[in-house]
Amino acid sequence: MRESEWRHRVLGIVERGATKEVADHVAKVMDEPCEWQEDEDGAWDTGCGETWQFDDGGPIENRIRYCHRCGAPVRVLAFREED
Ligand SMILES: [Zn+2]
Numbered sequence: 001m002r003e004s005e006w007r008h009r010v011l012g013i014v015e016r017g018a019t020k021e022v023a024d025h026v027a028k029v030m031d032e033p034c035e036w037q038e039d040e041d042g043a044w045d046t047g048c049g050e051t052w053q054f055d056d057g058g059p060i061e062n063r064i065r066y067c068h069r070c071g072a073p074v075r076v077l078a079f080r081e082e083d
Pocket residue numbers: 034046047048049067068069070071072
């Protein structure tokens with residue numbers, strides 16, 4: 001989806017009666033991904049301060065595209081062993 005179309009949709013949300021707070025949140029989500037960093041235990045620390053653990057695989061294998069907590073698109077940062 002093009003950025004201009006996103007903006008148009010957000011403005012539409014505001015026109016339909018969403019609070020400015022909601023519109024600001026949506027605008028923020030559009031701009032900032034939530035970075036999920038895998039730790040050495042296989043848990044995922046999110047950019048918004050949550051920790052998630054999966055029974056099997058990680059966010060990619062579980063098709064997580066948006067953060068459960070903050071709603072932002074997820075950017076996955078896999079754990080790397082130090083050499
Ligand atoms: Zn988040």
